[in-house]
Each structure stands twice: as structure tokens, then as C-alpha cells.
Amino acid sequence: MEHPVFTRIMAEGFMPFGWFASQPGDRVPDGAGLVLLIGNAGPGMFRRFARERDPARDSLDDWCRAVIDPLAQGLGARALYPFDKPPLPFLTWAQQAGCGHASPLGLNIHPTYGLWHAFRAALSFEADPGLPPMSRSPHPCETCIGRPCLTACPVDAFTGESYRIDDCVRHIASSAGEDCMLHGCLARRACPVGRNYRYRDQQVTFHMHAFRRAHME
Ligand code: B12
Ligand code: SF4
Ligand code: SF4
Structure with a gap:
């Protein structure tokens, strides 16, 4: 699937997993809008992190914030993180976004990446970026x-x-x-x-x- 927003996300080493139009009850801070979940699958993100990580801190969360905040800003979105406190319901959002299902392990299972992916942020858009419709797949x-x-x-x-x-x-x-x-x-x-x-x-x-x-x- 192609879209300029996806191209920008992938250029930074992340994958766009899925998106949904959030409603007020979805616990998206600051209200409703389009929410796009991004994360890592395949070697891209970790390869870049391994190059850029600060050995004194070695925090993937800090690195993600440093990379994703400007990415989100450039896309007209706000970044929400899976490590924000109290925890935001990323796994519930993943199911709403159609990018997976609850596995018996509790982890999200993605139709292509299986259990080998993780969420690094949710981009909450101020204006609808016009993403194509998300297609859903059966529960493996x-x-x-x-x-x-x-x-x-x-x-x-x-x-x-x-x-x-x-x-x-x-x-x-x-x-x-x-x-x-x-x-x-x-x-x-x-x-x-x-x-x-x-x-x-x-x-x-x-x-x-x-x-x-x-x-x-
Ligand atoms: C707290 C937490 C933990 C805790 C406790 C997890 C637990 N099972 O109780 C600890 C530290 C132990 C942990 C461990 C791991 N975690 Co963790 N964790 C979180 C965190 C930060 C918050 C989860 C939470 O409390 N949500 C609050 C409620 C409100 O969220 P929710 O989405 O509405 O709730 C869903 C879950 O509760 C889920 N659920 C939870 N337990 C179970 C059990 C079963 C059987 C089922 C069906 C569903 C289920 O069901 C809800 C609906 O889907 C999330 C990030 C996030 N913000 O979601 C990562 C997260 C869930 N963890 C993740 C990972 C990868 C792991 C580890 C594999 C880490 C590792 N070693 O690499 C391990 C193993 C996890 C496991 N098998 O459960 C990933 C999962 C990615 C994926 N593919 O699904 C997440 C999403 C973080 C991320 N950056 O992507 N984790
Ligand atoms: S596909 Fe099978 S092995 Fe994989 S998580 Fe689901 S039940 Fe477990
Ligand atoms: S890492 Fe996985 S297989 Fe190993 S003890 Fe923990 S839950 Fe079991």
C-alpha cells in the first residue's frame, strides 16, 4: 500500500501497521481523530537504533521519542507512546486499527509479522491525512x-x-x-x-x- 505518509514513516525505519478513526470513548488523549499505529517489523528500526543508540543510556524509549516526535510534527500529528503513563490501550487500538488479533499469549498477532513486531507510537492526526481504507484479515x-x-x-x-x-x-x-x-x-x-x-x-x-x-x- 502506498501513501506519502507511509513513505515518510518507512524512511525513518518504522512500519505503518494500521489506522482507525477514533471516537471519544477510545481513550485517545485530547479527543477524537485519525490514529495511525507505527512500530518495528523486520530489521529496519533496530539496525538504525543500534547505530544511533547512546551507550550511556541505551534506552529504546528515549531514542524513539527523539526520532518520532519530529516525524509526527512534520506530518501534522501528535505522537503517543506505549510507554506513556498510565499505559494507553495499544493492544485494543491494534484491534480497532485492523492490524492484528489477540493471541493466546496476550501479544498482538499480525497477519504478516506474526508475534515479531512491536508498537513504537500512535500518531494522532489533527486533520485527516486521507489514508486508504484498512483491509482486515482472518485471525490466524x-x-x-x-x-x-x-x-x-x-x-x-x-x-x-x-x-x-x-x-x-x-x-x-x-x-x-x-x-x-x-x-x-x-x-x-x-x-x-x-x-x-x-x-x-x-x-x-x-x-x-x-x-x-x-x-x-
Ligand atoms: C505493562 C506491560 C507489560 C508487563 C505486563 C504485561 C501483562 N501481560 O500483564 C510486562 C512488563 C510483564 C510486559 C512484558 C512483555 N511485554 Co509488554 N507491555 C506492557 C504495556 C506497557 C502496558 C499493557 C497494559 O497494561 N495495558 C493497559 C490496557 C488498558 O491496555 P489494552 O490494550 O486495552 O489491554 C489489552 C491487554 O491487556 C491484552 N492482554 C493482556 N494480557 C492478556 C492476556 C491474554 C491471554 C489476552 C488474550 C490478552 C491480554 O488484552 C487487552 C485487549 O487486547 C504495553 C504497552 C501498551 N501501552 O499497551 C506493553 C506491550 C503489551 N508489551 C509488549 C511486549 C513485546 C512484551 C514482551 C514480549 C517484552 C519482551 N520481552 O520483549 C513481554 C511479554 C509479554 C506477554 N507475553 O504478555 C508489546 C506487545 C507487542 C505485540 N506484538 O503485541 C507492547 C504492546 C509494547 C510495545 N511497545 O509494543 N509487558
Ligand atoms: S498462530 Fe498458533 S502458535 Fe501462533 S500465536 Fe496463534 S495459536 Fe499461538
Ligand atoms: S521467555 Fe518465554 S519461554 Fe522463556 S520462560 Fe519466559 S515465557 Fe517462558
């Missing part, structure tokens, strides 16, 4: 044979209804959790959708360390 989990994501975790952290964070963190803090730390969550890796977009080890290790650090502080 509904036809998934055996749902391997639910049985791949060595400590059964995913029940299908919840995610036992403490069991996961205990495992990845032990030597038995080295595989998850070096190559990524086994449950995510078990999913057949979007396998070609699996994060490379450098990106996986960066996220796993950030996650473990946040839970062991």
Missing part, C-alpha cells in the same frame, strides 16, 4: 493446529488466559533460561506465523535484558 490462531505457543514455555508461564510473569523471570534469571535470553522467548519462537520476521539475536538479547532488568530491580 483460530485455524492454528495444536497452538504450539501454549506448550513451548519450559515453565508453562502462559495459561491461555494469563501470563505468569514471576515464573518466567525466575527461569530467565537462571542458567536454564539461557536459550530464552540469547535467542528469544520459546513460546514466541514456536508460532508458525511470520517466522521470516523473527528478531535477530542482537535485538532479541537487547529486549530480553531490558525485560529481565525491569523485573529484577
